Amino acid sequence: MLKTFKIGGIHPPEFKLTSHSPIRQLSASQNVTIPISQHIGAPATILVNKGDYLRTGQLIASINGYVSSNIHSSVSGNVNKIDTIIDTTGYKQTAIVIDVAGDEWMETIDRSPVLEREIKATAEEIVEKCREAGIVGLGGASFPSHVKLSVPKGKKCDILLINGVECEPYLTSDHRLMLERGNEILVGVSIIMKALSVDRAIIGIENNKPDAIENLTNLAKEFNGITVQALKVKYPQGGEKQLIKALINREVPPGHLPIDVGAVVHNVGTAYAVYEALQKNKPLFERVVTITGKSLSNPGNYIVRIGTPVRHLIEAAGGIPEDTGKIINGGPMMGKALNNIDVPIVKGTSGIVLFPAKESKRDEVKPCIRCAKCIAACGFTLEPNLLATLSEKGLFERAEEEMITSCMECGSCSYICPANRPLLDYIRLGKSTVIKMAKQRNIK
Amino acid sequence: MSPTVIITITSLSGLALISAVILYFVAQKFKVFEDPRIDDVQAILPAANCGGCGFAGCRNFAEALVAAETFEGLNCPVGGKAVMETAAGILGKAAIEVDPTVAVLLCNGTPEFRPHTSLYDGASDCRIENNLYIGETDCSYGCLGNGDCVRVCQFDAIYMDPVKGLPVITDDKCVACGACVKACPRNLIELRKKAKKDRKIYVACSNCDKGGPAIRACKVACIACSKCVKVCEFGAITIENNLAYIDARKCTFCRKCASECPTNSIIEFNFSPKKSKIEPMAEVLNS
Numbered sequence: 001m002l003k004t005f006k007i008g009g010i011h012p013p014e015f016k017l018t019s020h021s022p023i024r025q026l027s028a029s030q031n032v033t034i035p036i037s038q039h040i041g042a043p044a045t046i047l048v049n050k051g052d053y054l055r056t057g058q059l060i061a062s063i064n065g066y067v068s069s070n071i072h073s074s075v076s077g078n079v080n081k082i083d084t085i086i087d088t089t090g091y092k093q094t095a096i097v098i099d100v101a102g103d104e105w106m107e108t109i110d111r112s113p114v115l116e117r118e119i120k121a122t123a124e125e126i127v128e129k130c131r132e133a134g135i136v137g138l139g140g141a142s143f144p145s146h147v148k149l150s151v152p153k154g155k156k157c158d159i160l161l162i163n164g165v166e167c168e169p170y171l172t173s174d175h176r177l178m179l180e181r182g183n184e185i186l187v188g189v190s191i192i193m194k195a196l197s198v199d200r201a202i203i204g205i206e207n208n209k210p211d212a213i214e215n216l217t218n219l220a221k222e223f224n225g226i227t228v229q230a231l232k233v234k235y236p237q238g239g240e241k242q243l244i245k246a247l248i249n250r251e252v253p254p255g256h257l258p259i260d261v262g263a264v265v266h267n268v269g270t271a272y273a274v275y276e277a278l279q280k281n282k283p284l285f286e287r288v289v290t291i292t293g294k295s296l297s298n299p300g301n302y303i304v305r306i307g308t309p310v311r312h313l314i315e316a317a318g319g320i321p322e323d324t325g326k327i328i329n330g331g332p333m334m335g336k337a338l339n340n341i342d343v344p345i346v347k348g349t350s351g352i353v354l355f356p357a358k359e360s361k362r363d364e365v366k367p368c369i370r371c372a373k374c375i376a377a378c379g380f381t382l383e384p385n386l387l388a389t390l391s392e393k394g395l396f397e398r399a400e401e402e403m404i405t406s407c408m409e410c411g412s413c414s415y416i417c418p419a420n421r422p423l424l425d426y427i428r429l430g431k432s433t434v435i436k437m438a439k440q441r442n443i444k
Numbered sequence: 445m446s447p448t449v450i451i452t453i454t455s456l457s458g459l460a461l462i463s464a465v466i467l468y469f470v471a472q473k474f475k476v477f478e479d480p481r482i483d484d485v486q487a488i489l490p491a492a493n494c495g496g497c498g499f500a501g502c503r504n505f506a507e508a509l510v511a512a513e514t515f516e517g518l519n520c521p522v523g524g525k526a527v528m529e530t531a532a533g534i535l536g537k538a539a540i541e542v543d544p545t546v547a548v549l550l551c552n553g554t555p556e557f558r559p560h561t562s563l564y565d566g567a568s569d570c571r572i573e574n575n576l577y578i579g580e581t582d583c584s585y586g587c588l589g590n591g592d593c594v595r596v597c598q599f600d601a602i603y604m605d606p607v608k609g610l611p612v613i614t615d616d617k618c619v620a621c622g623a624c625v626k627a628c629p630r631n632l633i634e635l636r637k638k639a640k641k642d643r644k645i646y647v648a649c650s651n652c653d654k655g656g657p658a659i660r661a662c663k664v665a666c667i668a669c670s671k672c673v674k675v676c677e678f679g680a681i682t683i684e685n686n687l688a689y690i691d692a693r694k695c696t697f698c699r700k701c702a703s704e705c706p707t708n709s710i711i712e713f714n715f716s717p718k719k720s721k722i723e724p725m726a727e728v729l730n731s
Contacts, residue, residue, distance in 0.1 A: 090577025339562035422567035
């Protein structure tokens with residue numbers, strides 16, 4: 001029987017419409033908008049001024065603190081303005097708007113497609129290079145990778161886990177990357193292994209991608225210590241803690257990090273970005289994005305420059321179909337609806353999903369019938385019904401006692417609820433309030 | 445009478461007597477003295493238990509009144525002056541006059557002025573919408589219109605205007621308990637000093653953005669042009685965070701600021717209509 005995590009989980013319909021469309025390069029847009037906060041942690045410090053000429057790959061905003069990230073220009077051209085924009089999250093932030101003129105790359109970047117297998121850098125150099133290249137976790141959370149690559153003192157990492165699960169319905173960017181850039185990913189994995197000084201790495205891939213499993217299994221024979229493990233299809237297996245449980249049967253206690261059980265998890269997309277940074281000297285300024293939807297005329301997987309407006313990507317995929325109800329940034333489970341399609345694609349954007357109006361509409365909310373399906377679906381043994389009610393009534397202290405902060409907002413509870421209760425909406429509210437409360441307590 | 449009956453009666457009576465004596469001493473020992481005035485004061489309070497005074501309920505407020513040296517800082521907004529004077533009479537203390545207040549909404553962003561740019565179909569709860577994104581309009585400070593304030597009002601003083609999409613506060617019913625002030629996640633409700641004939645004049649905007657973005661998001665936004673500050677003869681208007689604020693205690697209701705405001709973000713209520721408000725265009729044409 002295939003491995004998977006034991007507690008909770010659901011299996012939404014997959015709709016991987018674009019798993020057979022090869023990765024294509026998206027044409028340049030007229031301008032790009034690059035937000036200075038595309039990662040978890042402090043926003044980067046802007047280094048450029050209005051009117052400056054920038055080349056592709058040039059550093060435009062520098063890391064500000066330990067948990068932060070460098071940001072590079074994804075195009076060549078002049079800075080049009082530095083403005084406040086509304087980003088993919090729906091909130092305001094500062095961004096650098098660049099008018100695209102040609103595509104002149106920094107000379108330092110190696111643009112040849114030759115595979116560079118030999119790893120010259122030492123462990124410290126790898127961490128430093130990832131920091132310089134502005135690499136963040138490309139699975140969606142955008143946590144700065146150099147932080148995850150440096151193991152804190154007193155802790156030991158004995159295994160590296162690579163997340164090729166892609167459990168979100170619709171999204172196929174990691175899938176295509178594993179098919180088309182298998183060798184590069186494996187070199188990237190070897191680099192991360194060297195940085196963490198571990199000799200074992202497992203790539204976890206769900207069984208609905210047999211071609212990717214086969215491809216990587218064959219290629220991995222030439223790499224030391226890397227194995228590929230097929231996993232049962234179950235959402236949210238791409239969650240860090242779920243993946244650790246599924247692959248090596250270790251449990252990360254609430255409030256702890258994977259490193260506390262000796263594991264580090266990185267996404268396949270991140271491994272590819274690490275390869276490019278180390279072997280090709282290319283900072284992170286483009287990524288693979290899936291653009292998909294049932295009524296979209298030309299869905300596909302594109303390499304998109306960071307900062308490209310979502311509108312440009314949708315136009316490349318055939319324009320917005322008439323029946324569109326919602327445009328989701330990310331997958332349908334954890335993604336967030338966009339309120340404006342002029343927002344830029346950022347490092348954490350793994351896909352854009354266009355939903356027809358009749359599917360995107362929420363059904364009528366009915367009373368809770370205490371069926372406990374949400375409790376069974378929760379991967380963290382929480383009680384979503386209770387947490388949602390506590391948040392709704394404003395009983396946040398009690399919600400904190402009930403471990404609301406353990407929730408990773410996977411949305412399984414809302415998905416499974418037969419009464420269509422907005423469970424996750426309330427849990428998110430409670431979680432953010434509890435986190436704010438805890439911060440204030442710490443200040444005192 | 446059989447001996448059994450006699451024994452039963454005597455033993456039970458004896459037991460009752462001993463218990464009575466014990467209970468008497470225990471009652472003396474653990475006696476709790478409660479000021480009878482607390483009951484008297486509680487009786488005259490409105491019994492709304494709304495928490496507007498800052499205490500959990502009317503009983504707690506009555507206890508606080510009895511214990512307090514003076515009435516400084518203690519006020520029942522629901523009962524107002526009459527109740528506080530009665531309470532002062534009972535307790536033999538002096539009532540301190542507190543200006544009665546009323547809740548006002550610091551946003552006038554109706555769909556006409558502030559068009560919707562997206563549609564929110566999540567749970568009808570302002571807190572959630574505020575937590576999720578900037579809202580259905582481009583103004584990240586304005587009213588979300590899901591009616592959290594309506595739901596918390598115990599006095600039926602707020603209703604949602606379906607056309608304007610904004611809550612409307614009924615002055616006569618509002619007791620200034622402050623429940624809506626706490627409920628609003630965007631802090632859009634303020635308790636303002638009540639004036640003669642329920643007159644009100646205030647800046648109905650909370651947008652702290654600079655003029656440009658503010659006016660792009662909403663046509664009646666305060667753009668912090670400071671025209672009102674200059675025209676005010678009483679120093680009642682200040683600008684902070686790109687937002688004008690009229691101090692209700694200094695304001696004399698001369699309405700000069702309202703006619704000066706280029707975006708009409710200063711709104712007035714319960715005034716008699718102005719005699720001749722010459723439109724700026726008309727002025728130009730006449731000259």
